[in-house]
Amino acid sequence: MSIINSIRRHVTPIHPEGYIFIAAFGLAALILGSFFSVLGWIGAIATAWCVYFFRDPVRHTPLDETLVISPADGVVSAIGFFIPPPELGLGVEPLQRISVFMSVFDCHVNRAPVRGRVAKIAYKPGLFLNADLDKASEDNERNGLVIESAAGRFGVVQIAGLVARRIVCFVRQGESVEAGERFGLIRFGSRVDVYLPAAARPLVAIGSKTIAGETVLAELGANAPRRNFKAE
Known part of the structure; x- marks a missing residue:
């Protein structure tokens, strides 16, 4: 359990709004890669970017109403x-x-x-x-x-x-x-x-x-x- 908690602390969460896009990019990468490996790698890079785009990191907001x-x-x-x-x-x-x-x-x-x-x-x-x-x-x-x-x-x-x-x-x-x-x-x-x-x-x-x-x-x-x- 401590390993899972450690992973959660060090991995940036993904916002749920991005799941469908990440899945679509990943599927496209697999399909393209089955025909041309170069296109598969391009698709993998695009999928990694999509994961990065939909990141939802924890933020620490100042508690000051001014x-x-x-x-x-x-x-x-x-x-x-x-x-x-x-x-x-x-x-x-x-x-x-x-x-x-x-x-x-x-x-x-x-x-x-x-x-x-x-x-x-x-x-x-x-x-x-x-x-x-x-x-x-x-x-x-x-x-x-x-x-x-x-x-x-x-x-x-x-x-x-x-x-x-x-x-x-x-x-x-x-x-x-x-x-x-x-x-x-x-x-x-x-x-x-x-x-x-x-x-x-x-x-x-x-x-x-x-x-x-x-x-x-x-x-x-x-x-x-x-x-x-x-x-x-």
């Missing part, structure tokens, strides 16, 4: 003031937004940035442009959540990317979520936007690497100072 935690692994691609998607009902005035872009090599399990109640879930079909483009926030397929917390309302938008074809949401409207709790997943490259209340102050810069459920994106509080950053 912090906004990253909902995604990836790179901060935008920080600024933008009008939120109309379906969220967050108004027509620009809100501060932090965008995290996920490549096909990042973990794609998304986590709640704050503790609160899911007041609204709004799905909107759309295009599949490169998620790193500014217009992807308006034109691409997306799924948005409004989380009501003690510090205000937060918008969290999952945006499909160039090769993403499926946005999965695990929570329902009216449910409560904890900061760092899994709320969704996007398959194969995408982006997550976080719309912040006025009192939030970013603690990251464009280009910062983020880890879902661990990296602090912003601090809440009117007295929180703005940070400056330098590049190497």
